[in-house]
Amino acid sequence: MSAEIADPRPEAPALQSLSDSEFRRVAAIASQDAGLMISDAKRMMVQSRLSRRVRALGCADFATYLASVETDPSGEERRALISVLTTNVSSFFRESHHFDMLRSTVLPPLIDRAKSGGRVRLWSAGCSSGQEPYSIAMLILELDPDARARDVRILASDIDPAILSKARAGAYRPEDAVNLPSPAGRRFFKSVGADGMVSVTSDVRSMVSFRALNLHSDWPMKQKFDVIFCRNVVIYFDGDRQRSLWPRFHKALSQGGWLFLGHSERIHPIEGSGFTLQGVTAYRRDGGTPDPNAPRR
Ligand SMILES: C[S@@+](CC[C@H](N)C(=O)[O-])C[C@H]1O[C@@H](n2cnc3c(N)ncnc32)[C@H](O)[C@@H]1O
Incomplete structure (x- = not known):
């Protein structure tokens, strides 16, 4: 994991070592269910995060936990496992x-x-x-204070229901409310409660709708988007999974629509993708459809 995307969650002391086969089973579930690529380099991180979950559930060891994940007909603990494995680092602007x-x-x-x-x-x-979606909403409101009264909406999706609950709550530590586009941006936050947390204002929240969505599943949205931010997400997917998303984003965008990726993510190869690079990791949808015979590298 690079320093940029390091996770702030404190590492938990491990229960015991995750065996090779247990690690491979976890990596297989992560790949099948979320497209996450979990390399050997992440083994200690996986062991530490799983330890916390296994303890919280009162399981004796990783083997017992994994057996319960693999046999749970509701799929609930499988989803909880994905939640444990995702990296959720983000910040305003x-x-x-x-x-x-x-x-x-x-x-x-x-x-x-x-x-x-x-x-x-x-x-x-x-x-x-x-x-990320709240930053977009703040910028829109800064440029057009009446935007709430217009047909402008931001969809915000994630595979992880636990992190979506946090997103919906919209409460952050004061030191997280930084990098605002202008000093006036402070008006988009209000102090809440004795815990000293700050929350984004209802104006900002009302522009954003949150929903759980796995990017590798069907996308139920019918309307085209003018702008898609998918930043610091595909970096966790293998090359094939990344490549499968470019034509889907192309289709989901209106002609001339914009796609923003994270700093270490690229549409590759760009030839035949139907996108043109417009700035650092900023792409614009061309007219027409992507070339199905475009080179795959
Ligand atoms: C590092 S955060 C990026 C947050 C924000 N886009 C940013 O750049 O600050 C990556 C997010 O991708 C989500 N994610 C991982 N796999 C996903 C998938 N298959 N479908 C949807 N979201 C996924 C994770 O749950 C996590 O919240």
């Missing part, structure tokens, strides 16, 4: 150059369209604890 581009280039024509009664749709795919 992360990779700020994308927000600069939104402000200068992407949003102004979309806001003009909304002001003329048109529809604008944005999607934060892999939204984690909500900082």
Whole structure:
């Protein structure tokens, strides 16, 4: 795991060592259910996170826990296992150059369209604890304080229901409310409770709808998006899973729509993908459809 995407969760002392076969079973579930690629380098991290879960459930050891995961007909503990394995690091206005581009280039024509009664749709795919979609909402509200009254909506999705609950709650430590686009951005947060947490205002929250969605399953959304953020998500998938997503994002975008990826993610190869690179990890959907015979490297 790179420093940039390191997880802040403190490591739990391990119960015992995860055996090779147990580790492979966990990696197989992660790959099948979420497309997550778990290399040997992540073994200690997996062992530590699983230890916490196994203890919380009162299981004697990893073997007992894995047997219960594999035989649970409801699939509930399988989903909980995926939740344990996902990395949810995020922050407000992360990779700020994308927000600069939104402000200068992407949003102004979309806001003009909304002001003329048109529809604008944005999607934060892999939204984690909500900082990304809320940052987008804050920027829209800064550019158009009346945006709430227009047909402008942000869909925020993630595979992990636990992190989505946190996102919906919209409460953060004060030190997380940083990197705001302007000092005036502070108005999008209010202090809550004696615990000193700050929460995003109802104006910001009302622009975002959260839903659980596995990117490797069907996408039920019928309307096209003008902008998709899928940042620091596909880095956890293997090459085939990544490549399977580019044509799906292409199809989900309106013509001229934008796709933003994380700093170490790329559409590769770009030839025949139906996208054009417009800035650092910022892509724009061309007209037409992707070339099915495009090279696959
Ligand atoms: C590191 S966070 C990225 C958050 C945000 N996009 C950002 O850049 O700050 C990665 C998120 O991807 C989600 N994720 C992983 N696999 C997924 C899948 N198959 N479908 C949907 N979301 C997934 C994880 O649950 C996690 O919340």
